Amino acid sequence: MTPAKRPSRRDRIRAQLADLKLPGALEALDPILSSVDGGRFTAAEAIEKLLAAQIDLRNNRRLQAAMRASRLPAVKTxxxxxxxxxxxxxxxxxxxxxxxxxxxxxxxxxxxxxxxxxxxxxxxxxxxxxxxxxxxxxxxxxxxxxxxxxxxxxxxxxxxxxxxxxxxxxxxxxxxxxxxxxxxxxxxxxxxxxxxxxxxxxxxxxxxxxxxxxxxxxxxxxxxxxxxxxxxxxxxxxxxxxxxxMRQHADVFNTLRNNPSTTEAETSP
Ligand SMILES: Nc1ncnc2c1ncn2[C@@H]1O[C@H](COP(=O)(O)OP(=O)(O)O)[C@@H](O)[C@H]1O
Ligand SMILES: [Mg+2]
The missing domain is CATH 3.40.50.300 (P-loop containing nucleotide triphosphate hydrolases)
Structure with missing residues (x-):
């Protein structure tokens, strides 16, 4: 009876991540652990991926805040x-x-x-x-x-x-x-x-x-x-x-040229 009531290791990690306020890692935990169970990730890879998930979330939040403050017109990478x-x-x-x-x-x-x-x-x-x-x-x-x-x-x-x-x-x-x-x-x-x-x-x-x-x-x-x-x-x-x-315009132009009927439909009033 008791073992079923004790929180699993997975639950304890969840609680730790929540306690440390690491929502990115928390969200990534289950798929990462499944990959470990399935033999697709080593322990070190799993830790790396977990930390990377948190860093991604942090960077994203920084970027959102910076976007608001900096007047960047778009996000381009x-x-x-x-x-x-x-x-x-x-x-x-x-x-x-x-x-x-x-x-x-x-x-x-x-x-x-x-x-x-x-x-x-x-x-x-x-x-x-x-x-x-x-x-x-x-x-x-x-x-x-x-x-x-x-x-x-x-x-x-x-x-x-x-x-x-x-x-x-x-x-x-x-x-x-x-x-x-x-x-x-x-x-x-x-x-x-x-x-x-x-x-x-x-x-x-x-x-x-x-x-x-x-x-x-x-x-x-x-x-x-x-x-x-x-x-x-x-x-x-x-x-x-x-x-x-203009490359994009060239694509449109070529499409129109290859479909003369569309061209007519587009150009006739
Ligand atoms: N080599 C490229 N690969 C992908 N997208 C590009 C490339 N060059 C330009 N673009 C896109 O084309 C548009 C025009 O580019 P932009 O950077 O505004 O040009 P510029 O500032 O030199 O006038 C933008 O939407 C940009 O993201
Ligand atoms: Mg420009």
Whole structure:
């Protein structure tokens, strides 16, 4: 009678995981133990998988919290990136950036290339990896970051705003070059880059080469000073290739071409 009433080892482990507040491991326990019973996992593998389940859950929670705070527009990961579509990218360079030692060295990363080649995707996947490590990130398109600085300045809160944008271990400045920047905007952005210089990493993306940045920022001298600071400790990823978005359009186009009846139905009013 008594043995049936005593909690099983499995129940005791469950209680321990609950006591330690490890819900990820708790949820993974049963399938892992079944795999051990079935001879598919060794004891060491089972422990590894149990801990990994908890770490996954923790990383996921960190990411959710970071997503809310950082204004990341989407979650993109390295695993989702199709390197075969973009042969100009050196995979080793991107893999090595995802080890994130550039963050500790306060180095910057610049993704350059035409629209749709994956600049934002790779910038976000680095941000996601950073957030999963529990480090703070912040995302903004250049025009939005500048608007927020201008509004802060108008409200007499520029220093606080600069502080907020200097604090994260990683700042993403997306879409440099799509919208021209006013001279005041450029000066404010320059202040931000100056603040972050050698104190935190920044990832920038642009569809324009550095030679064009003078035009974008409306001032060659300031653009040169900006580039000088940004490039001092910097990894440059120059992507030359076709737009991934257009690839999808090409698929649709081919489907339509191979089914002329659909084409007619689609095009006739
Ligand atoms: N090589 C790729 N593999 C998978 N998805 C990609 C790839 N390149 C781009 N994409 C996807 O295509 C879309 C456009 O890419 P994005 O990174 O926004 O381009 P860019 O910032 O260079 O204009 C996004 O949804 C992105 O996730
Ligand atoms: Mg982009």
């Amino acid at each position: 390295l695993a989702d990136f199709d390197f075969s579509f973009q042969p100009s990218i050196k995979r080793e360079q991107i893999d090595s950036l995802h080890e994130l030692s550039f963050l500790d060295r306060k180095e910057n990363v610049v993704f350059l290339g035409p629209p749709g080649v994956g600049k934002t995707h790779l910038a976000i996947s680095l941000a996601v990896a950073t957030a999963e490590r529990g480090r703070r990130i912040y995302y903004g398109a250049l025009a939005d970051l500048i608007t927020s600085l201008e509004e802060a300045q108008a409200a007499g809160r520029l220093q606080q705003r600069l502080k907020v944008l200097t604090h994260p271990a990683l700042l993403i400045v997306d879409e440099i070059g799509y919208v021209p920047i006013s001279r005041t905007g450029a000066t404010l952005f320059f202040q931000l880059v100056n603040r972050r210089y050698e104190t935190g990493s920044t990832i920038l993306t642009s569809n324009q080469s550095f030679e064009e940045w003078g035009r974008i920022f409306g001032d060659e001298v300031m653009a040169t000073a900006l580039i000088d600071r940004l490039l001092h400790h910097c990894h440059i990823v120059n992507i030359r290739g076709n737009s991934y978005r």
